[in-house]
Amino acid sequence: MxxxxxxxxxxxxxxxxxxxxxxxxxxxxxxxxxxxxxxxxxxxxxxxPLAAILLYSVLTDGYLTVEWTPTLANYAEAWGDPLYRQVMLRSLFVSATVTLVTVLLAYPVAYYVSFHVSPSRKSLWLFLITIPFWTSYLIRVFLWKVILGFNGVVNSSLMTLGIIDEPLTFILYNVNAVVITLAHAYAPFAILPIFVALEKIDRSLLEASQDLGESRLLTFWRVTLPLSMPGVVAAVLIVFIPTIGDYVTPQLVGGPEGRMISNAIQLQYLRLDNYPLGSALAVSAMAIVTAVSLVFLFLNRRFLRVRQQ
Amino acid sequence: MRSKGTGFRAYTIAYLIFLYAPIVLLPIFAFNNSTIIAFPLAGFTTNWFRELATIPALHHAVWNSLVIAVSTSILSTCLGVFAARASTRYDFPGKGPIIGFIMLPLVLPEIIVAVSLLVVLLGIGIELSAWTVILGHVLICTPFSIAILNSAFQSLDKSLEEAAIDLGETRWSTFRLITFPLIMPGIISSLLISFTISLDEFIIAFFLTGTQPTLPVYIWSQLRFPTKLPSIMALGTILVALSITLLIIAEYFRRRGIARSGGQDAGGFL
Amino acid sequence: MKPIIQIRDVHKYYGDYHALRGINVDIGEGEFFSLLGPSGCGKTTLLRTIAGFEDLSQGTIHIDGRLMEGVPPNKRPTNMVFQSYAIFPHLTVAENVGFGLRRDPRTPAQKAAAVEEALEMVGLKGYGGRAAHALSGGQRQRVALARALILKPRVLLLDEPLSALDKKLREQMQSELRRLQRQVGITFILVTHDQEEALIMSDRIAVMFEGQIAQLAPPQELYRRPVTRQVAEFIGVMNFLPASVATVNGARIDVEVAGLGTVELAAEQCPGGARSGKGSVGFRPETLTILFEGETPRGRVAEGTVEEVTYYGDMTYYGVVPDGVDVPLTISMRNLVGRRVLERGERTRVAWDPAALVLFC
Known part of the structure; x- marks a missing residue:
């Protein structure tokens, strides 16, 4: 220069x-x-704002005001109180189940669209899959209540058909209902990343595998599945992380035994005005989500490295 | 291969039925002449739709939501254009972390966004209103805008802009004459998608809306009253019809954008 | 030759990567100049620094006597044909060609006439109303040319303009580009990795390796007297035999060549300059001749065994291992009427001319 x-x-x-x-x-x-x-x-x-709730979570609650006295009492309550611990564990359990169910159910759909639909019609199928996702979430969740309820679609149809005499009660206001509703709500989130990963697989690799003597099933197991793992990992994270913080579904269809962490956070903030405890719960939830996600990524690092090549 | 595909096809169709089941029920109950949302059906009526016209609170909520959704879509698309342009064209220090952070709301539970914004806004003494909802919605819509605009910018050949500069245009006139027209389809679909997300968003609006409820917040407040449910079904039917229309328009522009730049269709949104 | 472009001591760094390492070259008015080299050698970077798309890390570029530092691409008397052609897909052919005339003070009618004239020059008369995205590769290339030439630049820059075309079309466009360049009379600078293309089209060629110009010469000199083995291997095919310099006697050099004995070379046969120690001699396949039955040799003769035969129709390429050497020499022979094709394993005589040798030390 x-x-x-x-x-x-x-x-x-x-x-x-x-x-x-x-x-x-x-x-x-x-x-x-x-x-x-x-x-x-x-x-x-x-x-x-994230820094702010981190700060609030170590301040003292003083009924409608917040006192500037640093304390870990909020965390002690969030982690020590059996009620919160139960809510937290339930949230984890529900999210994990939803994630598992959603991804397992979504994989064959993504596989079908990627491998068995002609290229010109793929975007039509994806479009059909994504449409329900863009319609009002609240109303969709509420409709599951209608479907699963005491006088709901499932019960009235089953009773009309004479399969059951009494309405089923285990399908609403509990964890089952939360899982079904969330699995429905997050379906496209699981399908799209898996689809993208499957699309990236060079089809000649599959032919090469069969040429080298593997059956179609083993080709899937040894070639297709490992190569689509980046998509599966993305799908898992993109379903797991938001579902753990879902508020509407547990509130509407979960009943008292289906409450999750968001409902507890909302209660502290909007009903009880206990910002410090609410913040401690929120920070704890984020910490759990981050920890689980990082462990999951670590366990799958082998599959993710392939993508970078 | 074909015979193998039929099993998958049947499964996928069953899955689609699962996906569409709730939405199909919506119009059925919206036109059902009964205040109870259950089978068997009681007869056809359009009363529930007519009732919608008589609720001023609903009209206020719709107006609030529209103002919020329009502002959100414009702001998040603008922010999206800046970020997508920067991430597709330039290399700069800290690029990965900066963009990762901007995209963070995609994977952050919305309740976290909602409570953290609430704490700060109340902390600095800002009164909750439609504006505070817009602040939150722009935050969660911007990553979607960036994702859509990223692909629009990526399919734009860099040498097109260089050619315009080489032929005597300035950076700004190049943007106006070449870049902007070519990413226009992406901008339109970003506007529509952010509009749809904002219109439908509940949690952030629930926390930040104050005394001016948005449409989802209004619906939420009505779900507690069984007598209001049929008209909520009617409202839901209108909303679903509206968002499907918007989506079809968005999809149309996305495809036209791809056709125009001569590229291959690589799939849907996101 | 009056220089239109003067490039002095140009360096370009991308972070730690040294892309251009001291480029010095003058490019003449009306010259067809090629930058030739393998991918990653810096040829495109050099072209883009001339166009103004890349800043220099060090050094200067003058175009038409004017220093280009800080002059943006839209203010330089150069125009570019991009590798992807960069045809604006949302405009018609005519709008593409007339794109650069937006700030031109002429009337719309005059501009339209200029566009039509430019289209005619590249053989696309009447295509003005077509949509640009519906054009074929060859047509896009012509639109890109018309669009650049309509602005009457002092220098036209072409970045691998033919690499996307198939072989037939490429050959046709090569002669057409040459014709266009003579017609408009301005300097063309062509970037290419195709040595044949560079030889066919250029007045002068700069061969680049790793950010430096290895040799700058007209095509014939480049082919016949490459200065290094690297250049020789990049341009066409060349045979190499180990050699060592025996004595240097004024303008004459005596060289001991493996398998061929002592050869006396003229100074010009050592274009690299160095003339001592061990090295190699190179010679092109067509400077060697296989002697068929009854043919009398011109120059010297070596004996050897045919190891490989590759038949091309008009030509046959032989790999012949001369006695006393273990490397096969590639020899190209025309398949003249009545001349048979040798078979592998046959003994043969090979005529060669010391004047065709090039010495690399």
């Missing part, structure tokens, strides 16, 4: 100027400048 100015016998100040000009036109500067509005927004509306 220095040679330019020196060769033309110009003062050093010109050199500094062009250097600044170069930085201004440089990729790094343009990129940072361009991303700054969005990044600033995320900083103000996400980073600061």
């Amino acid at each position: 220095g040679a330019t100015g020196a060769n033309r016998g110009q003062p050093a100040i010109m050199d500094a100027k062009t250097r600044w000009g170069r930085f201004r036109r440089s990729e790094a500067a343009s990129g940072l400048l361009l991303i700054s509005p969005t990044a600033l927004y995320a900083l103000l509306m996400l980073a600061v």
Whole structure:
């Protein structure tokens, strides 16, 4: 850089100027400048609030006010109280079950669309799969209540057909109902990443495997499944993380024994006005989600490395 | 291969029935002449739709939701354009972490976003209103906008912009003459998707709305009253019809965008 | 030759990667100049620094006597044909070609006439109303040319413009580009990795390896007198035999070549300059001749065994191992009427001319 100015016998100040000009036109500067509005927004509306609840979670609750006395009492209550511990464990259990059910049910759908649908019709199928997802979530959840309820669609049809005499009660206001409803709500989230991963698989790899003597089933087991694992991992995370924080479904169809962590958080914030305890619960929930996700990613690191090649 | 496919096909169709079951029930009960949401059906009526026209609180909620959804879609698409442009065209220090952080709301439980914003807004003394809901909605819609616009920018050949500059245009006029028209389909589908998400979002609105309920918050408050349910079914039918229409428009623009840039269709949203 | 572009001591770094390492070259007015090299050698980077899409890390570029530092691409007297052609898909052919005339003070009618003239020049008369995304590869290429040439640049930059075309179309476009360049009379700078293309089209070629110009010469000189083995291997096919310099006697060099004995070379046969110690000599397949029955040799003769025969129709390529050497030499022979094709394992005589040898030390 220095040679330019020196060769033309110009003062050093010109050199500094062009250097600044170069930085201004440089990729790094343009990129940072361009991303700054969005990044600033995320900083103000996400980073600061997250830091705030982290702070609140170690403050003392003083009935409608918050006292600036640092304490770990909120965490002690969130982790020590059997009620909260039960809610937390139930949330984990429900999310894990929903994730398992959703991903297992979704895989064959993604497989069918990727491998058995002609390329020109793939987007139509994906479109059909995504449509229900874009319709009102509240109303969808409520309709499951209608389907599963005491006088609901399932019970009245089964009774009309004479299969049962009494309405089934184990399908509403408990964990089962929460799992069914959430599995329905998060279906496209599971299908799309698996579909994308399956689409990326070079079809000649499958032919090569069969050419090398593997049966179709073993080809799936030894080639297709491992190569689609990045999609499965993404599907698991994208279902698991939001479901653990779902509020509407447990509230509407869960009944008292189906309450999850969000309902507890909401109760602390909007009903009891205990922000510190609510924050401690929220931070704990995030910590659990993050920990489980990281462990899951670690266990699947073998499959994820393939993607980077 | 074909015979193998039929089993999968039957399964997938069964799965689609599972996906559509609740939505199919919606119009059935919306036109059912009974205040009880259960089988057997009692006869056809359009009363529930007519009743919707007589509830001022609902009309306020619809208006609030529309204002919030329109503002959200415009703001998040603008923020999305900046971020998608930066992430597809430039390399800069900290790129991965910055973009990862912006995309974080995609995987963050919404209740966390809602309570953390609530704490801060109340902490600095901002009164809850439609504006506070917009702040939250823009945060969760921006990642969707970025995802959609990223693919729009990616399918845009970099040399098209260089060619325009080479032919005498400035950076700004290049954006206006070349970049903007070519990513237009992406912008439209980003607007529509953020609009739909915001219109449907409940948790954040529930926490941040104050005294001006949005449509989902209004619906939530009505679900407790069994006599209101049939008209909620009618309302739901209208909403579903509306969002399917919007989606079809969004899909149309997405496909046109792909056709225009001469690319291959790689799948749906997200 | 009056230079239109003067490139002095140009370096380009991408982080730690040294993409251009001291480029010095003058490119003449009206010249067809090629930058030739394998992918990653810096040829496209050099082209893009001339166009103004890349800043220099060090050094200067003058175009038409004007220093280009800080001059953006839209203010330079250069225009570019992109590798992907960069035809704006949302505009018609005419709108594409007339794109650069937006700020031109001429009337719309005059601009339309200029567009039509440019389209005619590239053989696309009457295509103006077509949608750009419906064009074939060859047509896109022509639109890209018309779009750049309509602005009457002092220099036209072409970034691998033919690499996306099939062989037939590529050959047709090669001669057409040459014709266009003579017609408009401006400097063309062509980036290519195809040595044959560079030889066919260029007035001069700069062969680049790893960010440096290895040799800058007209096609014939490049082919006949490559300065390094690397250049020789990149341009066409060349045979190499180990050799060592015996004595240097003024303008004459005596070289001991494995299997061929002592050879006396002229100074110009050592274009690399160094003329001592061990090295190798190279010679092209067509400078060797297989002697069939009854043919009399010109130059010197070596004996050997045919190891490989590759039949191409008009030509046959032989791999012949001369006695006393263990490397086969590639020899190309025309399949003249009445001349038979040798078989593997046959003994044969090979005529060679010391004047065709090039010495690399």
